[in-house]
Amino acid sequence: MPELPEVETVRRGLEPVMTGARIQRLECRRPDLRFPLPERFAERLEGRRIERLTRRAKYILMDIEGGEILSIHLGMTGRFTIVPARAGGAQRPGDFHHEAGGDPAHDHVVFHLAGGATVTYNDARRFGYMTLIAADEMATHAHLKDLGVEPLGNEFSAGYLAAMAMGRRTDLKAFLMDQRIVAGLGNIYVCEALHRAGLSPRRVASTLAGRKGQTTPGAEALAPAIRGVLDEAIAAGGSTLRDYRHTDGALGYFQHTFAVYDREGEACRRAGCAGTIRRIVQAGRSTFFCPACQK
DNA sequence: CCGCGGGCCTGAGAGC
DNA sequence: TGCTCTCAGGCCCGCG
Numbered sequence: 029m030p031e032l033p034e035v036e037t038v039r040r041g042l043e044p045v046m047t048g049a050r051i052q053r054l055e056c057r058r059p060d061l062r063f064p065l066p067e068r069f070a071e072r073l074e075g076r077r078i079e080r081l082t083r084r085a086k087y088i089l090m091d092i093e094g095g096e097i098l099s100i101h102l103g104m105t106g107r108f109t110i111v112p113a114r115a116g117g118a119q120r121p122g123d124f125h126h127e128a129g130g131d132p133a134h135d136h137v138v139f140h141l142a143g144g145a146t147v148t149y150n151d152a153r154r155f156g157y158m159t160l161i162a163a164d165e166m167a168t169h170a171h172l173k174d175l176g177v178e179p180l181g182n183e184f185s186a187g188y189l190a191a192m193a194m195g196r197r198t199d200l201k202a203f204l205m206d207q208r209i210v211a212g213l214g215n216i217y218v219c220e221a222l223h224r225a226g227l228s229p230r231r232v233a234s235t236l237a238g239r240k241g242q243t244t245p246g247a248e249a250l251a252p253a254i255r256g257v258l259d260e261a262i263a264a265g266g267s268t269l270r271d272y273r274h275t276d277g278a279l280g281y282f283q284h285t286f287a288v289y290d291r292e293g294e295a296c297r298r299a300g301c302a303g304t305i306r307r308i309v310q311a312g313r314s315t316f317f318c319p320a321c322q323k
Numbered sequence: 324c325c326g327c328g329g330g331c332c333t334g335a336g337a338g339c
Numbered sequence: 340t341g342c343t344c345t346c347a348g349g350c351c352c353g354c355g
Contacts, residue, residue: 105333155333
C-alpha cells in the first residue's frame with residue numbers, strides 16, 4: 029500500500045514498542061505471504077531481542093539479536109496494528125491471537141512480545157513479504173543490492189538525478205518509479221513531485237541531464253520537489269488511501285493536500301495556473317498531471 | 324539493455 | 340440489494 033512516507037510512518041509507530049523488546053512467540057497463521065515465510069521462521073525469532081528498526085526504500089528492517097535482519101515489505105495492503113500490554117502485566121499462557129485491527133481473516137503474522145504487547149501484520153492482498161537476511165548478506169541480497177539512493181539522504185541531489193538521467197530515453201515518470209534510481213518513490217509521490225517541479229511525466233528523462241551529465245534547471249527543480257513532497261507527507265503521517273492505517277489505527281492526512289493525484293478533471297492548484305488535471309496511463313499505471321504547467 | 328503487458332491476490336466502489 | 344466490472348499505493352517475469 030505504501031510508498032516511502034507511509035513505510036516511514038509505520039516504522040516510527042513500531043519503533044517505541046519493538047525496539048529493545050524480546051519476541052516471546054511468533055504466531056504464523058499461514059505459511060506464506062507473497063512468498064513462503066522463511067524456513068523455521070518462528071524458531072529463528074523466538075526468544076530474541078529486536079535491537080533496531082530502520083528503513084531502506086520501502087522495506088522495514090529489524091536487526092535481530094544474533095545477527096539476522098528481518099526485512100518486511102508491505103506490498104500494497106500490508107499494515108501493522110499494535111495492541112499494548114494489558115495493565116497488570118504479562119500475558120497469560122492461554123492468550124492466543126486476538127483480533128487486532130478488525131479484519132482477523134487477514135491477520136497473518138503476530139509478534140507476541142515479552143511484556144504482553146502484540147504486533148499484528150495484516151495483509152489482504154498478500155503482496156507483502158518477510159525475509160530473514162544474514163547481516164553479511166545485506167550488501168548482496170537480491171531485494172536490496174540494486175536499490176538507488178535514499179531521496180531524503182545526503183547522496184540525493186540535482187547532480188545525482190542529472191547524472192543518472194544521462195542517456196536515458198525512458199519517460200520521466202518511469203525513471204522516477206525505478207527503484208534503482210531513487211529508492212522509495214511510488215505512483216503517488218512521483219506524480220506529486222513532478223507537478224511541484226513543473227515537469228511533464230512524459231518528458232524524456234535524459235533532458236534532465238546537461239552536457240557530460242551536468243545538472244539542469246529541471247533537475248534543480250526536481251530534487252527539492254521530491255524531498256519536499258516526501259518530508260511533508262511524513263510530517264502529515266502519510267496518505268490515507270483505501271486501507272492504509274497507522275499502527276494505532278489512525279489515518280494519515282497528506283491526501284488532503286494532493287496537488288494532482290486522483291484529481292482528474294479538477295482545477296490545478298498551482299497559483300496562477302488555470303489548467304485542469306488530466307489522467308493518462310503510462311506503463312499500465314495512472315499518471316495525473318497538469319498539461320498547462322508541467323512541461 | 325529497454326519498455327510493455329500480464330500476473331500475483333483480494334476488496335472497494337461504480338454502474339446497471 | 341446484488342451482480343459484474345474496473346481499478347488499486349508494488350514488484351517480478353517473460354516477451355519482442
